[in-house]
Amino acid sequence: xxxxxxxxxxxxxxxxxxxxxxxxxxxxxxxxxxxxxxxxxxxxxxxxxxxxxxxxxxxxxxxxxxxxxxxxxxxxxxxxxxxxxxxxxxxxxxxxxxxxxxxxxxxxxxxxxxxxxxxxxxxxxxxxxxxxxxxxxxxxxxxxxxxxxxxxxxxxxxxxxxxxxxxxxxxxxxxxxxxxxxxxxxxxxxxxxxxxxxxxxxxxxxxxxxxxxxxxxxxxxxxxxxxxxxxxxxxxxxxxxxxxxxxxxxxxxxxxxxxxxxxxxxxxxxxxxxxxxxxxxxxxxxxxx
Amino acid sequence: xxxxxxxxxxxxxxxxxxxxxxxxxxxxxxxxxxxxxxxxxxxxxxxxxxxxxxxxxxxxxxxxxxxxxxxxxxxxxxxxxxxxxxxxxxxxxxxxxxxxxxxxxxxxxxxxxxxxxxxxxxxxxxxxxxxxxxxxxxxxxxxxxxxxxxxxxxxxxxxxxxxxxxxxxxxxxxxxxxxxxxxxxxxxxxxxxxxxxxxxxxxxxxxxxxxxxxxxxxxxxxxxxxxxxxxxxxxxxxxxxxxxxxxxxxxxxxxxxxxxxxxxxxxxxxxxxxxxxxxxxxxxxxxxxxxxxxxxxxxxxxxxxxxxxxxxxxxxxxxxxxxxxxxxxxxxxxxxx
Numbered sequence: 001x002x003x004x005x006x007x008x009x010x011x012x013x014x015x016x017x018x019x020x021x022x023x024x025x026x027x028x029x030x031x032x033x034x035x036x037x038x039x040x041x042x043x044x045x046x047x048x049x050x051x052x053x054x055x056x057x058x059x060x061x062x063x064x065x066x067x068x069x070x071x072x073x074x075x076x077x078x079x080x081x082x083x084x085x086x087x088x089x090x091x092x093x094x095x096x097x098x099x100x101x102x103x104x105x106x107x108x109x110x111x112x113x114x115x116x117x118x119x120x121x122x123x124x125x126x127x128x129x130x131x132x133x134x135x136x137x138x139x140x141x142x143x144x145x146x147x148x149x150x151x152x153x154x155x156x157x158x159x160x161x162x163x164x165x166x167x168x169x170x171x172x173x174x175x176x177x178x179x180x181x182x183x184x185x186x187x188x189x190x191x192x193x194x195x196x197x198x199x200x201x202x203x204x205x206x207x208x209x210x211x212x213x214x215x216x217x218x219x220x221x222x223x224x225x226x227x228x229x230x231x232x233x234x235x236x237x238x239x240x241x242x243x244x245x246x247x248x249x250x251x252x253x254x255x256x257x258x259x260x261x262x263x264x265x266x267x268x269x270x271x272x273x274x275x276x277x278x279x280x281x282x283x284x285x286x287x288x289x
Numbered sequence: 290x291x292x293x294x295x296x297x298x299x300x301x302x303x304x305x306x307x308x309x310x311x312x313x314x315x316x317x318x319x320x321x322x323x324x325x326x327x328x329x330x331x332x333x334x335x336x337x338x339x340x341x342x343x344x345x346x347x348x349x350x351x352x353x354x355x356x357x358x359x360x361x362x363x364x365x366x367x368x369x370x371x372x373x374x375x376x377x378x379x380x381x382x383x384x385x386x387x388x389x390x391x392x393x394x395x396x397x398x399x400x401x402x403x404x405x406x407x408x409x410x411x412x413x414x415x416x417x418x419x420x421x422x423x424x425x426x427x428x429x430x431x432x433x434x435x436x437x438x439x440x441x442x443x444x445x446x447x448x449x450x451x452x453x454x455x456x457x458x459x460x461x462x463x464x465x466x467x468x469x470x471x472x473x474x475x476x477x478x479x480x481x482x483x484x485x486x487x488x489x490x491x492x493x494x495x496x497x498x499x500x501x502x503x504x505x506x507x508x509x510x511x512x513x514x515x516x517x518x519x520x521x522x523x524x525x526x527x528x529x530x531x532x533x534x535x536x537x538x539x540x541x542x543x544x545x546x547x548x549x550x551x552x553x554x555x556x557x558x559x560x561x562x563x564x565x566x567x568x569x570x571x572x573x574x575x576x577x578x579x580x581x582x583x584x585x586x587x588x589x590x591x592x593x594x595x596x597x598x599x600x601x602x603x604x605x606x607x608x609x610x611x612x613x614x615x616x617x618x619x620x621x622x623x624x625x626x
Binding site: 019024027028030031034035037038039041042044045048056057059100101103104106107108111113114115116119122123125126127128129130131132133134135136137138139140141143144156157159160163164167191192193196217220221223224227228238239242243246251253256257260263264267268271272 | 325329331332333334335336338339340342343346347349350351353354357367368369418421422425426428430431432436438439440441442443444445446447448449450451453454455456457458460463464465468469472497500501554557558560561564565578579582583586587594597598600601602604605608609612
C-alpha cells in the first residue's frame with residue numbers, strides 16, 4: 001500500500017506508460033466524483049455542526065458560523081458521560097481481549113497439537129455468529145447476574161466478538177515472524193513461554209497495536225448489544241446516546257452533528273494513521289490461514 | 290482461507306517446532322495420552338485462556354440459545370424477579386415447533402428473501418466499485434495519495450456516525466437531498482418512508498460504507514501481482530482487457546475470495562445500518578433477519594425470546610451452510626484455503 005508503485009520498470013516502459021490525455025481526464029473525473037461522494041456526507045455533518053441549531057437544515061454551506069452546538073452539547077447533555085462510558089467499555093474490552101488472546105495466537109501459529117484444527121475452526125465460525133443467536137441468552141444471563149446496565153456486562157459481551165477476532169489476527173502477525181527466532185531461543189535454553197514472552201512478543205508489538213486498535217474500534221462502534229443492554233441516560237454508550245438526538249418524535253440535528261464530529265474526528269485520525277498496517281494484518285491473518 | 294490444508298501442514302512441518310523435536314525424541318509422534326500431555330502441555334496451556342473464555346461466554350449462551358429456540362419462552366414466563374419476589378421460569382419445551390412455524394410461515398421466508406437481495410446487491414455493488422477504484426488507484430496518477438485518503442474516509446468514521454449523517458441527508462422534509470431536488474423543481478423523494486425507496490437508500494448507505502474496505506483490500510492484491518507478468522503479456526500482444534482478464538483477475542483470486550466471503554457474512558448480519566436508518570421500516574420493508582430477530586426479543590410486547598432464538602439459530606445455520614458451500618466450490622476449482 002505504498003504510494004510508490006512496486007513495479008517501476010513496467011511503468012517506465014513506453015507502451016504502458018503512455019495514456020491519452022482524454023483517458024487521464026476520465027480517470028480524474030471518476031476519482032473526483034467518487035471522492036466527493038465519499039467525503040460529502042461527513043463534510044456536511046461537520047458544516048452543520050458549525051451552524052446555529054435553528055439553521056441546521058439550511059442548504060447553505062456556511063451560516064453564522066458558531067460553536068454553540070458544541071457548547072450546548074457539552075454543557076446540557078450527558079454527552080461526556082456517554083463518551084466516558086464508551087471509552088471505558090471499549091478500552092477494557094481491548095485490554096482484556098488482547099491479553100487473553102496473545103498466547104493463543106502464538107500457539108496456533110507455531111505448534112502442532114491435538115485440537116488445533118478444531119480450535120481454528122471455532123475461532124473462525126464464532127466470527128460469523130450473528131448477534132441474534134447470542135443476544136437473548138446473554139441478555140438473560142446478564143439479567144440474572146445483575147450485570148445489565150453495567151459496563152462490566154457490556155465488556156464481557158464484547159469479548160465474545162473480540163477474543164476470537166484478536167486470536168485470529170494475532171496468529172497472522174506471529175506467522176510473519178521468522179521461526180528461526182524461536183529456534184535461537186530454544187538453543188539458548190528458553191522454554192516456549194520464555195521464547196514467547198522475551199523474544200516474540202517484543203517483535204510483535206506493531207501487530208498487537210493494530211489488533212488492539214481494531215478491537216477498540218469494533219467495540220466503540222457496536223450498536224446492537226449497546227442498545228439492548230444499556231438503558232437510562234447515564235449508562236448509555238455513544239452508539240445509544242446518539243439515538244437520543246434523532247428519534248421518531250423529532251430530530252435535534254445540531255447537537256447530533258456536533259456529537260458526530262467529536263466522536264468521528266479522533267477515531268478517523270487514528271484510523272487513517274493505522275490503516276496501512278491494518279490491512280496488512282487482516283490479509284495476513286485471513287489469506288495465509 | 291482459514292483451514293490448515295494437508296499440503297500446508299506438510300510445508301509447516303518442515304520448519305516445525307519443539308513439539309516435533311521432542312516427540313521424535315520420545316519415539317512415536319502420536320503417543321499414549323500421557324506422553325501427548327507431556328509433549329503438548331505448553332501449547333494447551335497457551336490456548337487455555339481463549340478456550341475457557343469461548344466455552345463460557347460463547348459456548349454456554351449458544352447452547353442456551355439453541356435450547357430457548359426449542360421452548361415457548363417469552364417475557365412473561367422466563368425466570369425474573371419483581372421487587373423481592375423471585376418468579377421461577379414456567380416456559381415449556383415445545384420441540385421443533387418454532388422451526389416449523391418459521392419455515393412454513395410467510396414472515397421468515399419473506400424476510401429471508403429481502404435479506405438475500407440486500408446481501409447480494411450490497412456485496413456485488415461494493416465489489417464492483419471497489420475493484421474499479423482499486424484499478425484506477427493502482428495506476429500512476431497525479432494526486433493518488435490524496436484520492437486514496439478521501440476514498441477511505443467512510444471506513445475511518447465510526448459506522449453509527451455515518452449512518453446518522455445519511456439519515457440527515459435522507460430526511461424527507463429537511464434533508465439536503467430533497468432540498469436539492471426541490472431546487473431543481475423535482476418533487477420530494479420519500480427516501481426512507483416508501484418501501485422501495487427505503488430499500489434503495491439502505492443499500493446505497495451500506496455500499497458507501499463498504500467500498501473503502503474492498504478497495505483497500507483489492508489494491509493490496511493488485512500491488513502484489515508481479516509487474517513482469519504484464520510486461521510478458523504485452524510482449525505477446527495482449528490488449529488491456531486481455532491483461533485484466535488473464536492476469537489481474539487470477540492474481541486477485543485469493544484476496545477476492547476472502548473479501549467476498551467476509552463481506553457477505555458482514556452484510557448478512559449488518560445490524561447497525563438497518564436498525565439506525567429505518568428500524569426495519571416502513572412497516573417491515575427493510576427488515577433483515579438479524580434486525581427482525583432483535584425486534585422479537587427487544588421491541589415487541591411480550592418479548593418473544595423463543596422466536597428470536599429460532600431465527601438466530603437459522604441465521605447461523607444458513608451462514609455456515611453458505612461458508613461450507615463456498616469453500617467446496619473453491620476447492621473444486623483448485624483453490625485451497
